[in-house]
Amino acid sequence: MERRSFLQAAAGGTALAAPAIVRAQPQIRWRLASSWPKSLDTIYGGAEVVSKRVAAATNGKFEISVHGPGEIVPALQVADAVQQGAVECAHTASVFFFGKDPTFALDGQIPFGMTSRQMTGWMYAGGGLQLLREFYRDYDIVNFPCGNTGTQMGGWFRKEIKTLADLKGMKFRIGGFGGLVLQRLGVVPQSIPGGDIYSSLEKGTIDGAEFVGPYDDEKLGFYKIAKVYHYPSYWDPCGQITMYVNAKTWEALPKDYQQIFALACSDAHVDMQAKYDSLNPNALRRLVGNGVQVKPFPREVGTTAWKVTNELFAELSAKNAKWKKIFDSFIKYRDDQILWSRFAEGSFENLMLSMRNPSAKT
Numbered sequence: 001m002e003r004r005s006f007l008q009a010a011a012g013g014t015a016l017a018a019p020a021i022v023r024a025q026p027q028i029r030w031r032l033a034s035s036w037p038k039s040l041d042t043i044y045g046g047a048e049v050v051s052k053r054v055a056a057a058t059n060g061k062f063e064i065s066v067h068g069p070g071e072i073v074p075a076l077q078v079a080d081a082v083q084q085g086a087v088e089c090a091h092t093a094s095v096f097f098f099g100k101d102p103t104f105a106l107d108g109q110i111p112f113g114m115t116s117r118q119m120t121g122w123m124y125a126g127g128g129l130q131l132l133r134e135f136y137r138d139y140d141i142v143n144f145p146c147g148n149t150g151t152q153m154g155g156w157f158r159k160e161i162k163t164l165a166d167l168k169g170m171k172f173r174i175g176g177f178g179g180l181v182l183q184r185l186g187v188v189p190q191s192i193p194g195g196d197i198y199s200s201l202e203k204g205t206i207d208g209a210e211f212v213g214p215y216d217d218e219k220l221g222f223y224k225i226a227k228v229y230h231y232p233s234y235w236d237p238c239g240q241i242t243m244y245v246n247a248k249t250w251e252a253l254p255k256d257y258q259q260i261f262a263l264a265c266s267d268a269h270v271d272m273q274a275k276y277d278s279l280n281p282n283a284l285r286r287l288v289g290n291g292v293q294v295k296p297f298p299r300e301v302g303t304t305a306w307k308v309t310n311e312l313f314a315e316l317s318a319k320n321a322k323w324k325k326i327f328d329s330f331i332k333y334r335d336d337q338i339l340w341s342r343f344a345e346g347s348f349e350n351l352m353l354s355m356r357n358p359s360a361k362t
Contacts, residue, residue, distance in 0.1 A: 025058065025256075025257075027061055027063075028062045029063045029064075030063070030064045030087075031064075031088055032064050032066045032067060032087065032089045032090060032091060033069075033071075033078040033090045033091075034067065034068055034075075034090070034091045035090070035091065035092040035093065035096065035193070036068070036069070036091070037068065037069065037194050040194070042272060042276060043147065043241065044066075044068070046271070047064075047146075047268075048066055049267060049268040049271050050091075050146065050261070050265055050267075051064040051066050053264035053267055053268070054257075057263075058260060066091075072086070073086065075092075075193035075194070076096050076191070078090035078091075079092065079096075079139070079141070082244040085248065087246075088246055088249045089244060089246070090243070091242075092242060092244065093175075093239065093242065094107035094240075095110075095176030095177065096175055096176065096191075098177060098179075101320070101323070102316055102320060102323055103135055103323045105176050105177045106132070106323070106330055107240065107242055108240045108242065109235075109236050109237065109240060110330075111177055111178055111237075111309045112237065113237050113238065113334060114333070114334045115150075115151060115337075116148040116150045116240070118238075120148065123145050126333045127329055128326075128329065129145070131326045132326065135322055140247040141245065142244070142245045142247050144242065144243040144245070144261075144265040144266075145243075145266070146241050146268050146272075147240070147241030147268055147272035148241060148276075149212050149236075149238070149239035149273075150213070150239070150273060150277060151236070152210065152211075152213050152233040152237075152238075152239055153214065153230070153232070155172065155209055155210030155211075155229075155230055156225075156230075157208040158208065158225070158226050158227070159228065160230075161295075161298065161301065163300065164185065164301055167182070167185050167186050167187050168187075170186075170187050170188065171187075171190055171206045171208075172206060172207060172208045172209065173189075173190045173192045173197055173211075174187075174190070174210050177235065177312070178236060179191065181235055181312065185301070190206050194211055194220070197209045197222070198220055198221050198222065198225075201222060201225045201226060202225055208226060209222065210235075210236070212276075213276065214280045214281075214283035214286075214287055217229075217283075217287075218283045218286060218287055223287050223292045227292055228293050228295055229287065230295050231295070231297070232297070234301075234309075235305075241269075241272065
């Protein structure tokens with residue numbers, strides 16, 4: 001009898017304690033500054049996925065309001081806003097902040113780098129996240145992988161690029177490390193937020209532009225002005241998107257909320273890549289239907305870009321210890337993955353490309 005009474009009391013105590021724990025969870029509200037135009041449901045939507053997951057997992061106790069470029073800060077100033085504590089977090093591409101330190105680009109994309117799958121492997125299982133977290137300490141930022149566009153397209157041009165010489169003097173919208181590579185090919189790189197690219201093309205301020213891929217590029221209307229769509233993107237073999245959180249704000253967040261937030265970012269990371277893989281094929285078909293010419297870059301563009309890219313890597317490794325520490329890990333992982341892909345996915349994909357699929361739509 002005494003044992004039964006004890007168990008009943010324990011059960012009752014547990015039942016009473018649970019609501020008290022829920023009530024003890026603090027109400028927290030964060031503001032998130034996005035670098036992406038709201039019209040892009042894929043890439044801007046990554047932040048909304050995080051916000052919805054966090055709210056659902058905390059019964060609305062942890063709220064994150066998502067704000068587009070210019071609502072709080074301009075698209076290319078979100079890193080400063082997080083570092084200074086003006087906003088709690090931001091959803092952006094680290095390559096935008098290449099000017100602060102080239103090492104930022106290793107948290108997103110570098111020319112001739114890794115595919116999205118390889119990049120995710122390096123970040124989560126190859127030591128990349130730990131190395132980048134050390135780097136971001138100097139900026140009072142905690143980083144989370146939070147989306148990937150996959151391999152991007154090379155860009156939009158009014159005229160077909162037939163030789164390397166056709167790039168000379170061209171004003172081309174491109175950010176980060178890719179701009180330095182193209183600069184050595186004679187291009188004049190322009191750093192312009194996504195939402196301002198169309199107007200710059202329309203006014204003739206720029207001669208061409210790269211952004212992401214068919215689905216987003218179609219939404220932004222680039223095909224209405226520039227009809228040549230070159231591929232592949234040597235400078236963006238993947239486009240990892242990153243969530244920045246102010247370090248002090250992160251440390252003050254309850255541990256269970258930290259776990260929920262990290263899991264929400266991981267979910268958004270997978271969700272974004274899945275959406276791009278699903279949406280890009282039909283978007284490309286629509287673009288071709290609207291008169292877009294999809295053309296490969298001449299081989300000499302790729303071989304010359306490869307040469308100058310590796311020269312830049314060597315120069316940075318010689319003078320920037322932060323870059324070298326992370327780059328050495330990055331490039332070894334990339335090379336190991338290329339070797340493995342030769343026997344696995346790369347070999348399989350080449351086989352599939354060599355065969356005609358009767359069910360494929362052209």
